[in-house]
Amino acid sequence: MTHMTPAPGAPAAGHRHVPGFDDLDRDWLRNRAGVKWHRVDQTVLPAWVADMDYPIPRAVAEALHEAVTYGDLGYPDWPDGSPLRGLFAERMTSRYGWEAAPSRVREQTDLIQCLQLLLHLATSPGDAVAVQTPNYPPFLATLKTMRRPAVPVPMIQTDQGWRMDFAALADGVARHGCKVLLLVNPHNPTGRVMTRDELQEIAAVARRHDMLVISDEIHSELSHAPHQHIPFASLSPDAAARTVTITSATKAFNLAGLRCTVTHYGPDRLLATRDAQPPDLYGTVSTLGVIGTQAAWRHGDPWQKELLTVLDRNRHRVHDVLRERVPALRHWLPEATYLAWLDVRRLRLTEDPVQYVLRRGKVLLDGGEPFGPESGGYLRLNFATSARVLDEVLDGVVTALAPRQER
16 A cells, blocks of 8 residues: 555454554544644534545555655656656556557646646537536536536436436537537546447537547546446547547546546647647646656556455445445445435425534535535535445435435
């Protein structure tokens, strides 16, 4: 794991104890400066923002420590871009069979900056953007602030789980003349992983209307078997030529604070436009961000493999506990991510569901209207924590919501 291992705590009853993931010390968590735990008081358990509670991989910690120890923080010598360009291409080939060109990769600090840069370069105020709803709130807020009208493409609940409303996609794009499709796959917050057939249907709409596809694939490495991520740009030459792929090691290795994201540009003209901008206008990634990402992608896979085992256990725990103790609450086992999207509408809450659970259960979740139209009756629960903390989070959620179904 890391040479900053927190003090061990007793595992929750009935769980296999996984060292480094289940021995999280509560004081260690609360004393960290990260927003997840820092923004709540001592009586509240946080399960809201998409940050994992686990220590970072040992390989990343050692690489960062070595760079700082040797004072290797001067101007980097990257005449052809950072080493992440080639490393990203290698990872796409080995994991997904996608032959991404290193020469088309650029670095930015995070996904929000990437999206804003792309919209700034490729669209104008008033240009419509098709986007799945519910969705990551900063994406929706970006569209509103930049005056790019969002055309909702609902994710709908079926007997098999969440599915994109393809009729709404085709109709919305045609009626509003969308210039861009913002695709989040795997999907945040539902945890849905698109199949190849579904992606091909999306690609057909994009081709028919000549749309730019901005594909957020930051959760791709957190897909749970048997579900498999397929990069949108890998579908066909046409898809590759119209797609900008955004990803990072931040979600899959718990490195959000390193502020390092890579972007693969498919469209020639957009890449040329991007490269014609003043070189530092949109900022540059830090040396430590590149070093940490490099270490994660080169040496972090054993840690990630164990992480996925823990997350798989935790997603089933959330699903089973809530199905048994709050059966009126509707939810599906997420196919990717460490986030569960909970439908609480049948409980007929009389206030915002986030505030309701916080007040009655002393647990801070995310959810509600910031996730888009018709999201007011939903909660998002982050289950990337130890077995013991997760059980306490679930106890709080049940305490708050179970009495509602008895009315």
